[in-house]
Every structure is written in structure tokens, then in C-alpha cells.
Amino acid sequence: MTHPSPKKLGAPKAVAPKPALRRFHQARWDEPVIFELSSPGQRGVLPPEPEAAIVQAAGDAFDNLPASLKRKTAPALPEMSQVHVLRHYLRLSQENLGADLNIDVGQGTCTMKYSPKVNDQLARSHRLTELHPLQPLSTVQGVLELMYRLEDMLKEISGLDRVTLQPGAGSAAIFTNIAMIRAFHESRGEGRTRTEVITSSFSHPSNAAAAKVAGYTIITLPPDADGYPDLEALKAAVSARTAALLITNPEDTGIFNPRIVEFVDLVHRAGGLCSYDQANANGLLGITRAREAGFDLCHFNLHKTFSTPHGCGGPASGACCVTRDLAPFLPVPTVEFDGTSYYLDFNRPQSIGKVRSWYGVTGNMLKAYAWIMSLGAEGLREVAEIAVLNNNYLLNKVLEIRGASAPYAKGKRRIEQVRYSWEGLANDTGVHSEEIGFRAADFGTHYWTSHHPFVVPEPMTLEPTESYSRQDLDEYITILKHIANEAYTDPEIVHTAPHNSTVHKIDQESFDDPDAWAVTWRAYQRKLKKDR
Amino acid sequence: MNRIGLIVNPLAGIGGRVGLKGSDGIETQRRARELGAIPESLHRATASLTPLLDLRSTLDVVTFPGEMGETSARDAGFTPQVIGQIHSGSTTAEDTRRAVNNLSALDVDLILFAGGDGTARDVCSVMPSRFPCLGIPSGVKIQSAVYATNPKRAGELAGMYLKGRARLREAEVLDLDEDAYRAGRISTRLYGTLHVPYRPLWRQNQKTPSPAAEARQAEAVAADIVEQMQAGVAYILGPGTTTRAIAQALTVEKTLVGVDVVRDGQLVAKDVTQAQLLSLTETMPARIIVTPIGGQGFLFGRGNQPIGPEVIRRVGRENIIVVSAPDKLRALRLQPLLVDTGDAVADGLLAGYFSVVTGYKERMVYKVVS
Numbered sequence: 001m002t003h004p005s006p007k008k009l010g011a012p013k014a015v016a017p018k019p020a021l022r023r024f025h026q027a028r029w030d031e032p033v034i035f036e037l038s039s040p041g042q043r044g045v046l047p048p049e050p051e052a053a054i055v056q057a058a059g060d061a062f063d064n065l066p067a068s069l070k071r072k073t074a075p076a077l078p079e080m081s082q083v084h085v086l087r088h089y090l091r092l093s094q095e096n097l098g099a100d101l102n103i104d105v106g107q108g109t110c111t112m113k114y115s116p117k118v119n120d121q122l123a124r125s126h127r128l129t130e131l132h133p134l135q136p137l138s139t140v141q142g143v144l145e146l147m148y149r150l151e152d153m154l155k156e157i158s159g160l161d162r163v164t165l166q167p168g169a170g171s172a173a174i175f176t177n178i179a180m181i182r183a184f185h186e187s188r189g190e191g192r193t194r195t196e197v198i199t200s201s202f203s204h205p206s207n208a209a210a211a212k213v214a215g216y217t218i219i220t221l222p223p224d225a226d227g228y229p230d231l232e233a234l235k236a237a238v239s240a241r242t243a244a245l246l247i248t249n250p251e252d253t254g255i256f257n258p259r260i261v262e263f264v265d266l267v268h269r270a271g272g273l274c275s276y277d278q279a280n281a282n283g284l285l286g287i288t289r290a291r292e293a294g295f296d297l298c299h300f301n302l303h304k305t306f307s308t309p310h311g312c313g314g315p316a317s318g319a320c321c322v323t324r325d326l327a328p329f330l331p332v333p334t335v336e337f338d339g340t341s342y343y344l345d346f347n348r349p350q351s352i353g354k355v356r357s358w359y360g361v362t363g364n365m366l367k368a369y370a371w372i373m374s375l376g377a378e379g380l381r382e383v384a385e386i387a388v389l390n391n392n393y394l395l396n397k398v399l400e401i402r403g404a405s406a407p408y409a410k411g412k413r414r415i416e417q418v419r420y421s422w423e424g425l426a427n428d429t430g431v432h433s434e435e436i437g438f439r440a441a442d443f444g445t446h447y448w449t450s451h452h453p454f455v456v457p458e459p460m461t462l463e464p465t466e467s468y469s470r471q472d473l474d475e476y477i478t479i480l481k482h483i484a485n486e487a488y489t490d491p492e493i494v495h496t497a498p499h500n501s502t503v504h505k506i507d508q509e510s511f512d513d514p515d516a517w518a519v520t521w522r523a524y525q526r527k528l529k530k531d532r
Numbered sequence: 533m534n535r536i537g538l539i540v541n542p543l544a545g546i547g548g549r550v551g552l553k554g555s556d557g558i559e560t561q562r563r564a565r566e567l568g569a570i571p572e573s574l575h576r577a578t579a580s581l582t583p584l585l586d587l588r589s590t591l592d593v594v595t596f597p598g599e600m601g602e603t604s605a606r607d608a609g610f611t612p613q614v615i616g617q618i619h620s621g622s623t624t625a626e627d628t629r630r631a632v633n634n635l636s637a638l639d640v641d642l643i644l645f646a647g648g649d650g651t652a653r654d655v656c657s658v659m660p661s662r663f664p665c666l667g668i669p670s671g672v673k674i675q676s677a678v679y680a681t682n683p684k685r686a687g688e689l690a691g692m693y694l695k696g697r698a699r700l701r702e703a704e705v706l707d708l709d710e711d712a713y714r715a716g717r718i719s720t721r722l723y724g725t726l727h728v729p730y731r732p733l734w735r736q737n738q739k740t741p742s743p744a745a746e747a748r749q750a751e752a753v754a755a756d757i758v759e760q761m762q763a764g765v766a767y768i769l770g771p772g773t774t775t776r777a778i779a780q781a782l783t784v785e786k787t788l789v790g791v792d793v794v795r796d797g798q799l800v801a802k803d804v805t806q807a808q809l810l811s812l813t814e815t816m817p818a819r820i821i822v823t824p825i826g827g828q829g830f831l832f833g834r835g836n837q838p839i840g841p842e843v844i845r846r847v848g849r850e851n852i853i854v855v856s857a858p859d860k861l862r863a864l865r866l867q868p869l870l871v872d873t874g875d876a877v878a879d880g881l882l883a884g885y886f887s888v889v890t891g892y893k894e895r896m897v898y899k900v901v902s
Contacts, residue, residue, distance in 0.1 A: 201866060201896075208894075217893040222866040233897040236885035430583060430688050432731075453858075455865050492586075 021482055022475070024444030027094035028502035034088055035521045038078035044085060095502060097446060099309065103472045105394070106440070106447025108417045108461025109204070109252050111280045111301075115309035119370045123363040133358040137343055143362060144342035147335045150369045151319075157380070158278070158298050159291025160321035165302075165360040166331045170279045172355060173299035173318025174210040174246065177275045179352040180297065180322060180329040181244045182214060184273065187329075187350060194243035194272070200229035202251035204277055205452045211246060227408025228257050234266055242272035249276065249293075250283065252452070252461070253407075254391065254414035264294035273297065273326075279318075281305045282465060283388050283416030286381030290321065297322045302361075306368035317364035331355045386466040387416050390473060394418070394464050397477040401484045403428055407456055417463035419456050426458045431487035431494045433458040438505075439486070439497035443479045534694045535592045536584075537635030538577065538612070539655070541628055541647035542599035544670045545572040558624075573670035574604050576683040577646040580668040581608035583687035587694065594640055596631045599623070604646070628654040636660050642690055642729070646670045649707040652678050656705040656724045664700055666690060666728045675834060677703035677827040678726045693729035700727045701746065702773055706826045706835050722771045722789040722825060722835035749857035750777035752891040757821065757855060758782060766795045766812060768804075768847070770822035770836040774855050778821065791838040793818075806840040813843060819851040820844070829864045831900060832882060833872035841875030849881055854888045854898070861888070861896060868899040876902075 050058075062070065080088075104112040122128075131140055151163040167173040178197070185194045197211035200221045208218045219237045224230040229247070245267040250256040257263070264274045276290040276298035282305050290298035302317040303310045322330065332351045333344035344359070375383065392413050398404050403425025406418050422433045437447045437460070451459040464473055487494050498504060518524035546564040581604065584591060593612040595601030598620045605612035616634055618627055628647070632655050635643050642664045645655050648671010656678075659665060667679035668686045680686035692698040705723045754777040761767060769775045769792045779786030779794070786792050790803035793812060801808060812818070820843070825835040831854060832839065844852070854869075871882045879902035888898045 212893065217895065219887065219895045219897055220890070221897055222861075222899070230897075230899070233885055233899065237887070237895075237897040427685075430684075453862060453866075455862050457865070 020478060022444045023500075024442060025500040026097075026441075026502050027091075029091040029095060031088060031091045031095070033521065033524075034078050034080070034085075035076075037080060037084060037088060040079055042079045042081050042084070044080060044082040097441070097444070102445045103468060103476050104445075105462050105464040105468060105473070105476055106437070106445060106460075107450070108419070108447075108463040109280065109450045110310050111282050111304035111416075111463060111465055112310060112467075113282075113307055113465040114467035115307045115367070116371070116374070119307070119367040122370055123366045128362065128366055131362075138341070141342055143366075144335055144344075145337075146369055147359070147362075147365055148337055148342055150365055150372075151335065153369075153372050154300060154319050154321055156377075157281070157285065157289065158300075158321040159289035160295075160298065161324040162327040162330060162334075163319055163321050164330045164334065165317070165319050165365055166354070166356050167299075167318035167320060168356045168361055169316035170204075170299070170301040170304070170318050171206040171210055172316075173279075173301070173320050174206050174275075174277065175213065176318070176320050176331060176352070176355045177297045177299055177322075178211045178214045178216070178244070178246070179355070180320070180326050181273050181275065183329040183350065183352050184326055185243055190271070194241060196237075196239070196241045197243055198234065198237050198245045198247075198267070198272075200247055200251060201453050201455070202227075202229070202253050202255075203246065203248040204252065204279060206279075207246035207248070207275075207277055211244075216243060223253075223408065226410075227253055227255050228259070229263070231259055231262060231266075234263055238266050238270045238272070240270065242267060242270050244273045244275055246275045246277060248279075250415040250417075252417070252450075253409075253419045253456075254417040254463075255409045255412065256415050260293050268294070275299075279304055280416065280463075282463075283384050283391070285384040286377060287384050296326060302364045302368040307371045308364040308367040315361050315364060317361040317368070333359070335359075383466045384416075387464070388413075390464040390466065390468060391416055391418065391462075393470070394462055394473055394477070397473070398462070398480065401477075401481050402488065403484050404460075404480075416465070417461060419451065420460040420462065421456050422458035422460060425484055425487055429487040429491050431491050433460050435494050435497060436460070436480070436483050436487070439483045439494045440479055441498040442500045443482070445476060445479060533590055533592060534587070535594055535638070535640040536690060536694070537631075537638070537640040537643040538581070538593055538595040538601040538605055539628060539631045539635065539643060539645040539647075540573050540577045540595075540599065540601045540604055541645070541651040541654075541670070542571045542573060542623055544647035544651050545576075571599065573646040573668075574599060574607075576668055576670040577601065577604035577644070578607040580644060580646070580680075580683040580687040580690075581605060581610060583684055584691050585609050587691060591694070594635060594638060596627070596634075600627060600631065625650070625654045629658045632658045636663050642666065642693055644668055644686060644690055646683075648674055649676050649705070652676045652705045652726070653707045653723045656726055659726060662700075662727045664693065664729065665726055666693075675706040675708070675720060675826045675828060675830075678705055678728050679827070689729045689731065692731060698729040698731045701730050702726075703728045703730075704772070704826050704835070720826075720830075720834040721837065724789060725773070746857055746859050747777075749859060749891060750774045751781070752894075753855045753857065753889050754778040754781035756889050756892045756894075757853065761797075763796055764817065766793050766800065766816050766818040768793050768809060768818055768820045768839060768843070770820065770825075770839055772823040772825055772835075774823040774857055774860070775821055778855070789835070791836060804838055806838045806843060809838055809840075809843045810846070813846050817851075818847050819853060820847050821853045821855060823855050824860060824864070824869050827863075829867065829869045831869045831871050831886075832878075833870075833874065841873045841878030844873065844878045845881065852882075852886070854886045856888050856890055856896075858890045858894075858896070861890065861898065868901045871900055871902050 099112050154163045167176045185191050195217055196219055197216040198219045199207045201223055212218050221229045221233045249260050267274050273296045276295040278298045279301040298321050300319045302308045328350040329352050331354055332348050333346045336343055336345045395418050405421050407421050426432050440446050447460055518527050543561050593605045593610045595605050595612045596616045597614050597618055600618050602612055602614050644666055646668035652667055666686055668683050669679040680689055689698055702725045704725055706720050707723055708720050753774055757778050758781045771789050776786050776788055782797050784794055784799040787803045793801040824831050871879050873879055882900055883902045885897050886900055887895045890896050
């Protein structure tokens with residue numbers, strides 16, 4: 001056996017150049033469902049027996065529970081040690097492609113941004129988590145002040161007069177707004193005659209859904225040839241039956257409707273109210289406001305624009321902003337300040353009542369407050385400017401790729417996102433958008449499927465927000481370009497993707513089949529294991 | 533092993549390139565040949581099979597001899613199983629119908645047929661109920677919704693269907709009366725429906741409509757319409773699957789391809805003519821319920837001829853109720869609906885916006901152009 005000479009050892013190693021594409025491979029742990037890991041008798045925590053004196057003084061805690069609240073059988077929870085629980089979830093997390101792992105611009109309409117971890121730490125602080133909503137108000141002045149101040153900031157951002165932070169999600173916020181709209185019309189004796197709500201095809205579908213749940217007939221305006229909501233259609237739709245216009249702007253195509261004031265005026269002249277869906281206000285912060293566009297109401301998703309964050313990263317939280325005329329209808333309680341202390345006002349006779357238990361998702365309020373405070377007014381505007389700049393950079397780069405296009409509003413800049421189409425590529429190569437999204441997983445990213453109302457063929461909706469660097473965007477573009485090239489030269493590799501994931505294709509048919517749904521362990525046992 | 537049936541109408545489209553507006557009738561076909569027309573459908577059938585070549589090892593093609601499929605299959609690179617007999621050079625609609633009968637009896641997974649609206653009509657007349665099939669567009673006139681957008685797409689869709697990646701939907705077969713067409717008049721009828729594979733513009737999770745969802749959409753439209761029906765008013769129900777759902781909600785028997793009239797929940801007239809509608813609307817208040825027909829989004833003038841311009845004028849625009857499952861409008865990419873009643877005044881009356889009933893308490897304010 002020969003040994004390498006010292007000289008050879010000392011020679012500079014040939015360093016492999018950084019690959020243009022990340023050679024991602026998903027982890028595979030074959031991890032069972034946690035219920036299947038249960039081992040009878042295993043415990044994560046063994047609390048010590050209480051001391052005799054305590055037992056004597058306190059008695060059995062269960063004695064005080066009414067019989068109706070006591071379970072007859074113990075819950076079928078998995079029995080596991082701490083280390084097994086930890087290992088289980090770490091493994092699952094490795095099989096995931098989370099927002100903190102990949103360049104998450106592919107979740108258009110979701111406003112995936114980097115949410116600073118320090119805000120999570122603040123929200124996890126015992127000073128917040130150990131508060132109880134039934135504590136005397138004098139002991140929770142800090143959190144009430146936080147809510148009051150956050151409401152003040154959102155008033156400034158929307159230009160409107162009052163805010164509620166109670167809704168527990170974006171759709172819940174839209175429902176809160178439509179409930180206030182209904183209460184407003186009822187208060188003027190028009191509750192029975194104003195039965196219609198107008199929205200647009202490319203507005204977020206929750207507007208139609210929430211208004212439908214509230215009992216309204218939904219009238220949808222399709223886009224005109226340029227992709228803007230059709231103003232002539234609105235003229236045909238508006239009448240004395242109009243309760244409200246619920247609309248997004250920019251719509252989910254990323255196109256800003258420059259005639260929004262005309263829309264609002266038309267509806268107002270007919271006696272209807274206008275509600276601005278600003279769930280995603282990421283391209284508008286500090287630039288335009290609901291007030292100046294003439295709206296009576298708007299809502300924000302704290303988990304989108306205000307970084308609390310979106311998706312499975314945390315609970316949702318909606319904020320509704322209204323004009324003075326609609327303030328009497330806000331949910332109870334409102335947070336008030338009398339000059340010396342903060343208090344909750346339940347005595348609001350025209351209120352629509354409560355839309356969520358207690359006062360809202362407090363942890364999200366804290367994170368949104370911290371995020372806004374760390375940026376300041378100029379910082380918020382800069383967020384919007386960078387988000388729009390990033391989006392238009394991406395737009396120009398995507399349009400350089402063969403087979404890609406951006407339908408509608410030719411030559412116009414987009415705001416914060418774009419709904420692209422791969423129709424050209426699909427016609428040329430037989431490769432579909434869905435398959436490009438799967439292939440992207442081989443390079444450690446993806447894009448998903450929020451393309452309602454599904455009229456743009458072979459769609460892809462990208463929203464780069466302010467969080468991604470030019471390098472990030474270039475990497476994403478490199479991936480798309482590479483896949484488009486494969487589609488033209490070796491389509492089979494795209495058809496059969498993903499290749500580096502542990503699950504290759506999920507049979508989506510079962511999503512349409514209620515008999516195959518199993519979102520709980522119990523349902524899984526019942527439906528698929530045929531086991532009670 | 534999968535099996536597909538292939539039927540080529542070698543005469544489809546033969547009249548188009550030489551300006552004959554269609555290829556129906558032996559005389560037209562003879563004149564087309566005299567004018568130097570070459571059958572387009574053979575090449576188009578070949579083009580549609582090309583995307584299926586990858587599946588060759590697990591896919592058998594069963595077809596009729598010569599120009600009715602064998603030639604196209606061989607040109608594409610398949611070695612087809614050939615059945616039946618033809619008189620080469622003088623095939624007729626009867627050969628198409630026989631091919632449909634023989635191939636569907638062989639239990640193939642899907643029948644591809646190359647032709648135009650006339651071919652689809654022949655196929656439809658004998659195809660067993662719900663048998664999967666798909667048109668390769670080769671004709672002069674394509675108004676039927678049973679054709680893929682181009683031959684290659686037809687092959688791709690067939691491949692996706694065989695792999696379980698496309699679904700079936702009920703699509704309409706429309707055809708012109710060619711004698712009227714050559715005389716400069718448009719007269720189109722709905723002849724029935726076929727079950728064809730399709731993929732929505734994007735197929736994903738529960739957001740994607742399934743055939744069942746499409747049927748449910750029509751039921752939701754029907755629930756809305758039935759709720760707003762008034763006593764004593766005659767409702768003229770145009771043809772189509774969405775209007776059929778309204779009749780089903782009323783538990784009356786409706787003709788799929790004809791125009792029927794209901795009043796107070798009862799059928800008062802079935803498969804009516806324009807003359808019958810005119811006399812009926814003289815004596816009672818009436819409203820028209822129509823749905824867009826075919827792949828191009830025609831509201832009037834295709835498939836619902838009995839509701840002609842005179843009837844439309846008498847009933848009045850305000851008494852026209854347009855219904856559509858939302859998926860139909862999505863398939864049109866939200867482009868305007870078309871009218872072509874053959875009467876400029878009626879067309880002008882219809883142009884503008886209609887509040888289309890797209891579900892229970894759901895409307896879309898939709899543009900109609902003539």
C-alpha cells in the first residue's frame with residue numbers, strides 16, 4: 001500500500017463547483033401515525049403523588065366535576081415517552097417542505113414572508129401565555145393596551161375609524177364584515193330588501209362563501225378582456241337589492257383595478273356598502289388605503305401581511321376596520337380607554353355579538369404589533385415597495401422562459417403576485433402546470449394550487465413578498481427554467497416527477513370522495529380499517 | 533393491457549378545403565374529390581395516436597380496415613388489430629355506425645373517432661350509454677363539445693384517461709342542417725350527448741370539480757329555479773343537461789335535445805316546434821329558460837332552434853332566464869356567450885348582460901354578444 005506523498009496531501013483540492021440546481025432529496029423515515037406508536041404503560045411525565053396533607057385538604061379534584069362532564073372511558077391517546085414524541089415530530093418535520101426551509105414564493109395569494117423568530121419568542125413568553133381571559137381587568141392592562149394600540153395602527157393603515165381584532169381567521173373577518181353590513185341595513189329598515197352581495201371572479205372566494213353563509217344571493221362579476229372586473233357588468237348588477245360589494249384589489253391575478261373608485265361610487269349610489277378585502281395588503285401598505293378608495297369596511301389577515309405567520313406556522317387572525325357609521329355594529333366587547341385605564345365595553349346594543357370566544361388570538365396580536373413596531377411607518381411602505389419590486393423582477397424573468405405567459409393586462413406592472421399560465425408549454429410539450437409543480441420538488445421547492453376560479457389555463461401563481469433576496473428569486477427562476485427546458489427536451493422526466501420525494505404521487509381522487517376522507521385517527525379506523 | 537378503438541371517417545373535412553361548407557352527402561363528396569380535396573382525417577388520426585406511442589407495449593389499437601383506421605394506426609407506428617370490412621373508397625355513415633357497434637361490443641376502454649359534427653352525430657346514434665369516447669377534430673364544422681381542441685390533445689387526453697388521470701363528462705353533440713347551411717341559413721340541432729374524457733384547466737384536490745360535482749352544480753341551479761317559479765306561468769325549457777336537471781327537480785320527463793314547456797310543475801308540451809311555442813305564448817304568460825350549448829358557448833341559435841326570434845321577441849328579454857353550471861362558464865374561460873338566431877333584431881335584443889343563474893342563490897353577470 002502506498003501512501004500519498006506529503007506534497008500531494010498539501011495540494012489544493014479540486015472543489016466541486018456549486019451546482020446550479022440544488023440536489024434536494026426528501027427524508028424518508030417510514031414514520032407511522034403517532035397512535036400506532038402507542039405502547040401501553042409508557043408515559044412522558046410521571047407526576048409525583050401529592051403529599052398526604054394536600055390530598056386531605058383538596059380531596060379528589062374530580063369529585064367537584066358534574067357527572068355529565070366525566071368521561072365514561074379514558075380517551076384513546078397514544079401512550080409514549082417524551083423522547084419518542086420528540087423523535088416522531090422531528091422526523092415528520094424532516095419529511096416536510098416548510099416555509100423556513102424553501103424559497104416559498106410558490107404559494108401565491110398566501111403572502112409567505114419571513115416571520116422573525118423573536119416575535120414567536122415574545123408570543124411564547126409566560127407573561128402572555130399565563131394570562132387568563134377571566135382575570136380582573138386591572139391585572140391585564142398591558143395586553144389591553146397592546147390591543148388598543150394595535151387597533152390604532154390598523155386604523156392608520158386602513159384610514160378607517162374603528163377596528164375589531166376578534167375574528168379568528170380571514171374568512172371569519174369577512175363574515176364579521178358581512179354580519180355588520182346586514183345589521184347596518186336592518187337598522188335602516190332595509191334588511192329584507194337588500195338581499196344581494198356582489199363580488200368578482202378573481203376576488204378571494206371567501207368573499208362569496210362568507211356572504212352566502214350569511215344568507216345573501218351572490219352575484220359574481222367576470223373579468224373583462226383585459227382581466228379587470230367588468231365595470232359594465234357591475235352597472236347591470238347594481239340595484240336596490242344590493243347590500244354590498246365585497247372585492248379584492250389587486251385581485252388574485254396581481255392586477256390593480258384603477259377604476260376601483262367608480263365601482264365604489266356605483267354601489268354607494270344604489271345604497272349598498274363596500275368592503276375591501278385586504279387580507280393580503282402586502283403591496284399596498286403605506287401606499288393606498290381603504291378610506292381613500294371610498295370603502296366602508298375592510299379586513300386584514302394578521303397572518304398574511306402582518307407576519308404572524310401564515311399557514312401551519314401559526315393560528316390565523318383577522319382584523320376588521322370600519323367607518324364611524326358602522327362602528328355601533330362591531331362585535332363585543334370592544335377595547336376602550338378612559339384616560340387612565342383600559343376596559344372592555346360589552347354594553348353595545350347594536351353589536352352583532354361575538355364572532356369568537358373571548359377577545360381574539362392574542363398571540364398573533366402581539367406578533368403583529370411587534371412586527372409593525374420593528375418597521376415603523378416608513379418600514380411598512382418599504383415592505384410594500386420591495387414586495388412589488390420583487391414581484392415585477394420575477395415577472396420579467398418568468399416571461400423570458402419559453403412556454404410561460406402572464407394572461408391579462410398586457411404591458412402593465414403587477415402588484416404583489418401574478419397568476420401565470422403554462423398553456424404555451426403544455427400545448428408544445430404535453431407537460432402540465434401540475435407536473436411542473438411536482439418536478440420543482442426535486443429541487444427543494446414547489447408551487448401550489450390556489451388558482452380559483454380556475455379559468456386561467458395551466459396556472460401558476462407566484463408571490464415573492466419582501467422576504468426573498470435576488471439570489472433566492474434567481475434560484476427559483478433557474479429551477480423553473482430548467483424544468484421548462486426539460487419539458488421541451490425530455491418531457492418524461494417531468495411527467496414522472498417527483499423523483500426525490502418519498503411519496504411520488506398522491507391519488508387526489510380520494511379528496512373528492514367523502515367515504516375516503518379520514519382527517520382524524522378515529523375516522524381512519526372507521527373508514528379505512530373498517531374498525532370501530 | 534389497455535385497448536382503444538379507432539374509427540376514422542375518411543370523408544370528414546373533405547369539403548372544407550375546397551369551400552364546400554361541410555362534407556355530408558355523396559354528391560358533395562364527389563364534387564370535393566373533383567376539386568382535388570385530400571382527406572384530412574387520416575393524418576389527423578395519425579397525429580392523435582402519436583402521443584400514445586409510449587404506451588405501445590401495454591396498448592392495443594383495434595380498428596377497421598384501410599382508410600377507416602388501419603392506415604392511420606400503422607402510420608403512427610402501431611400494429612393494429614383490424615376487424616370488419618369496408619368498401620374502400622366508398623365508405624358511408626353506415627360504416628361509422630357499424631364500427632361503433634363492433635368496437636363497443638369488443639369491450640375496448642375508449643373509442644377515438646376522427647371526424648366532424650356529422651361523424652359525432654353518427655357515433656352518438658348508436659353508441660351504448662355512457663361508453664367512453666373522444667373526437668379527433670377533422671371536420672369542417674366542429675360545434676359539438678365531444679372533440680378535443682386538436683388531434684394531439686385528443687391523444688394526450690386518451691392517454692391520461694387510460695392512466696386514470698382524466699375523468700369523463702357528458703358532452704353535447706350538435707350538428708348543422710347542411711342543406712340550410714349551404715343556403716346561408718344556420719340551423720343547428722342538439723342530437724344527444726357522449727361521455728368524453730376531460731381534464732379541467734387545472735386538476736387539483738377537492739377544489740376541482742368532479743363529474744358528480746358538475747351534476748350537483750346543475751341540481752343547485754335547478755333548486756334555485758324551482759323556488760322562483762310562479763304559478764300560471766309557462767316555462768319554456770331549452771335543451772341541455774342543466775335544463776334537464778330543472779325538469780328532474782320538478783319530476784317531469786324532459787327530452788334532452790328538444791324544447792319542452794312546463795307550467796305549475798306539470799309538463800304541458802314536449803319537444804315543441806316554434807309554431808307551437810308561438811301559439812302557446814299567445815294565451816299565457818311565459819318565460820324562457822336556456823343554457824349555453826356546445827363548446828363555443830352559444831346561448832341561442834345552436835341546438836335550441838324552436839325558441840326562434842319571434843318567440844324571443846314575444847316573451848321579452850326580461851323573461852329570459854339563463855342558467856349554467858359554473859364549470860361550463862369556466863370552460864369558456866369566462867368569455868362572452870354568443871347568440872345567432874338568424875334575426876338581427878332578436879340578436880340585438882339579446883346582446884348585453886344577463887344575470888346567469890349558476891347555483892342556488894348564485895349569479896354571474898355575464899356578457900352576451902351577437
